[in-house]
Amino acid sequence: MAIKIEHLNYVYSAGTAFERHALKEINLEIPDGQFIGVIGHTGSGKSTLIQHLNGLLQATSGEVYYNGENIYGEGYDRKQLRSRVGLVFQYPEHQLFETDVFTDVCFGPKNLGLPAEEVEARAYEALKLVGLKEKYYKSSPFELSGGQKRRVAIAGILAMNPEVLILDEPTAGLDPKGRDDILDQVKMLHEERGITVLLVSHSMEDIARYVERIIVMNRGQVMFDDTPREVFHHYRELEEVGLAAPQVTYLMHGLQEAGWDIATDATTVEEAADAIRRFLK
């Protein structure tokens, strides 16, 4: 069992006029190897939550355990934790700073104090994992396209060999092609390397396509925590908090309202088409 959160609370700017209870009584377990989607409208606390998982933010109260160890415990190596739980921020390409792609990806492993050969080997592997062509390794990161830059930035985290990978809206601002490329790459990492993935996204369609479990955040609390099928079953409640279900879920409900005796739990295009085909046979 990788991450366990107990009674976590986080208060911003405590004691001032701007005080805000950003997280309230969060209890979560994130076992190894899951592919989890985190959804919630802007300001629901999802970004604050994920920054607790690698110790960037310190809870006001409550505990976070990584592999059974309390990360707030005395002498706990938080820098080490940040390499185990890799966090890719929104628009991660904005953090690139080195003169070439390869050196930039080396930054993470170098900070871990690894020997030079190991650093380079890891950077090499990470760039391969994100599918960047070798001819770009020595070019300036600023000459790449938006999608390529983002992959370099993700490689910068992967080079630290994380066991858990958290991505905060990794497809924001990308076109459909760039979006599919990145998400397919993440899925491959999950399947081939067994990395635990937490994907924060606003796109219910993407979430439905990739994840096996959804955590819904609302007003700093966990509203739902279940399989996509179960969570999207509550599409009316999701709408009330500014979220929605994938478009096909509405299609299935539309059919049911039109008098079809059909299951409404499809969340992807394939599932919907399948269900309709079977119904019409």
Add this chain to the structure above:
Amino acid sequence: MGIIKARKLAHDYFKLDDEGRVESVSRAVDHVDLDVQEGEFVAILGHNGSGKSTLAKHINAILLPSEGTLLVDGNDTKDESKLWDIRQSAGMVFQNPDNQIIGTIVDEDVGFGPENMGVPTEEIWQRVEKSLKAVGMWEYRSHSPNKLSGGQKQRVAIAGVVAMRPKCIILDEPTAMLDPNGRKEVIRTVHGLNKSEHVTVLLITHYMEEVIDADKVIVMDQGKIVMQGTPREVFSRVEELKSYRLDVPQATLVAHELQKAGIDLPDGILSNEELVAALEEYRKGQRNGN
């Protein structure tokens, strides 16, 4: 009368080396012919690097054509004496909401354009009020833009353009950095302006759900216009859209999958409602057939 008229418009980007010599040339827009009528809502789709933003920047004369001509409301964008007329008749909204708001207070930002045009003070106030009301941001007039959500910031940016009384608004991926609710807000606002003020709209985007209500959809790829027509016409060519790595509404995709499985449905289904109706129709036919 056409408000935007492009003939064989082309634009080259030059990459210079350290000494300022031309290292390479890349053609971003490649012999594009474009006609937009007054009052139309035209959407331009295309993935990043397809040339759609470069094309947009020509209409406001931020970029000038390398080849061909572009007329905006009858003025050639190459004619420098008409520059300010062109910028007034074709307003532009950009992608990043933070980087286009100049004022530190919402109403001051909306007044920025009219100030530049030399509009008398009293009229600026009338225009600011009208524009902010048109985008539904009047209650926020004395707020700092930094405290607004992304969708609200974009609506302020749109109001800033509307206050210049343009005939045409070009929106260059105005929703790319917004969350779904912000996206809906902005698109609803733009449709509202198009309907109530009869402003011509040119919406550039890669979100397909934003274009289904447009009058006309143009698809760009590698600097060229590759598809053009009503949303229904364009979205009935699912395989072709996929080949340009563009999205298709999920209802259209489901219909396409069903068609492939031999279920006879009409082409160009755009929404869940249409698909439900079509499936009902099909089922009726099935029953009658039996």
Add this chain to the structure above:
Amino acid sequence: MIREITLGQYYPGNSVIHRLDPRVKLAGTLVFIISLFAFHSVEAYIGATLFLAAVITVSRVPLSFMLRGLKSIFFLMMFTVVFNLFLIKGTPVVSFWIFTITKEGIEMAVSMAIRLIYLVIGSSVMTLTTTPNDLTDGLEKALHPLKKIRVPVHEIAMIMSIALRFIPILLEETDKIMKAQMARGADFESGGLIQKAKSMIPLLVPLFISAFRRANDLAMAMEARGYHGDEGRTKMKPLVYHGRDKMAYLILLGYLVVMFLLNRIGFFAGLWGL
């Protein structure tokens, strides 16, 4: 920590002070600062204190906001106080080891501390009650005569107002990049001076790049909205003096006169010292 810089942070409100013409507030701040340094009797300080307290009360900005600006000058103030306390020669009061604290030293230290504190609070009153745009408008108008000698007054004012708008955005961005690099194992705290300076590179390079990108975007957006400098430009909120502004000027004049008199009383009474 970055958010604590209050100078340049507007506190929204609708008090008389908020509504005053920015030129009045600029002049007022200037007059107040001059009064602090020109007059130094106990009576004058009392007068200045009363004036400042009155303005703050009328402005309805919480005192805590005014005091926040003091944090940034804390060290400067301590330095000045200690410096004056020990180095000014005169009548000894206490003496230990090689240090001697004199009566003159105490007087000077106290008065310097008061001046610095009042200076910061006084300017905070202006920045907290005036939108940055009003402030730059005020400066632009007040400095307008300099245009005749080719000082680009409008451009300077425009640069200032844009800078003010982007400071909070860039501060937030700094915070974000810092966290992103920490997620990559960066360490901004430990190490010596050189190590620390070196660790700033992963923060500063992205920050500069972002600032340039924003500047580029903004220039384009301004051009697209027809900005072409000062020529033929009108104002949405032109600066016009109202009755209250004339009143404020009179009050300022009154303040100067009273301070001058207080200082004279203080001067005669002050012959006996504190």
